Amino acid sequence: MFAFVASALRRRYDLGELSVWYYPPYIHVRMRSYLDVAGNRPSAMEEISNPYKLNGQWVGKYTGTDSGAIHLNIDEDESEYIGVAYLFTDPKLPTVIAYFATPKTTGEFSFRTDKILAIDPATSQPVTWDSIKEKYPKDLTFADYADVRGSCDRKGLSLTWVTSIGVTGTCVLPRSKADQPSELVPLEQDWKTYKDFGIRLASDRPLFRGQSKPWRLRTPFHRSGRANMQRFVFRDIPTLSRHLSARMKHVFNLEDKNDFGAFINLIQHHGYPTPVLDWSYSPYVAAFFAFRGITNEQAAKAPQNPKSGFLCSTQPRGRAT
Numbered sequence: 001m002f003a004f005v006a007s008a009l010r011r012r013y014d015l016g017e018l019s020v021w022y023y024p025p026y027i028h029v030r031m032r033s034y035l036d037v038a039g040n041r042p043s044a045m046e047e048i049s050n051p052y053k054l055n056g057q058w059v060g061k062y063t064g065t066d067s068g069a070i071h072l073n074i075d076e077d078e079s080e081y082i083g084v085a086y087l088f089t090d091p092k093l094p095t096v097i098a099y100f101a102t103p104k105t106t107g108e109f110s111f112r113t114d115k116i117l118a119i120d121p122a123t124s125q126p127v128t129w130d131s132i133k134e135k136y137p138k139d140l141t142f143a144d145y146a147d148v149r150g151s152c153d154r155k156g157l158s159l160t161w162v163t164s165i166g167v168t169g170t171c172v173l174p175r176s177k178a179d180q181p182s183e184l185v186p187l188e189q190d191w192k193t194y195k196d197f198g199i200r201l202a203s204d205r206p207l208f209r210g211q212s213k214p215w216r217l218r219t220p221f222h223r224s225g226r227a228n229m230q231r232f233v234f235r236d237i238p239t240l241s242r243h244l245s246a247r248m249k250h251v252f253n254l255e256d257k258n259d260f261g262a263f264i265n266l267i268q269h270h271g272y273p274t275p276v277l278d279w280s281y282s283p284y285v286a287a288f289f290a291f292r293g294i295t296n297e298q299a300a301k302a303p304q305n306p307k308s309g310f311l312c313s314t315q316p317r318g319r320a321t
Contacts, residue, residue, distance in 0.1 A: 055075055057227045081103075098115075182214045212291070238254075
């Protein structure tokens, strides 16, 4: 009954690196070479075949009437890109959130934002300007929209904008390297040395993560090419909840944080790409997840002295299984 949860974004990876990540500081212990079963070194984990694609995360600085940091999270839909831009400026001013959509095109594009909201400093939630303007100077004005022009190529994303109140801005954002293999330099150990290494770290209660490829630390959600968390929360989750509730005795109350967490865990367990990254206190559990996708046929074709890798955190945060 969970077949629909395992979307087309779920992938099977060839025999490659076994990774357990030590986070932070990051220590990459490699125990399998980055070779596939044919002995070829893999290319980038996620090939960017179209240099004009906008989907993903874009992070950088902007200048103009004011200056600060800008983060863009963009998802690709069937005929358009749907995104959210966060602008962080003077701490005394509200963080701005601009929602937008633009048709798929080649190279240059333009659009008017759908709406612009502010972050309530008391709740960290997006709200209308009218609901929080009393917390700021009376002469402060807030835009209703922005007209944006931009272009995108292999190197990055360029944007210029002017708002309904005449505020201007510009930025050039580099394309993320998140689709490239990790640049961490691994320690090479055999299995016995790795086990001894894990035993020595046990008193620090580190976290371990197992991966079949040398990915950077990216969730399944982000590896699938998505970045818009608000779409995930307000579109994906309600849709999945309706389908699952019709097939299960238990109905998840998504307003309850424990039920919400349990629901995220359920859909991730059944292959749906979520913005959650799995960790474990056990190096052996990490090893299992790093190798679980390997078939007997792939194992038979593996090199004579295969190596794998792990990442571990000596400063654990949150919970681990």
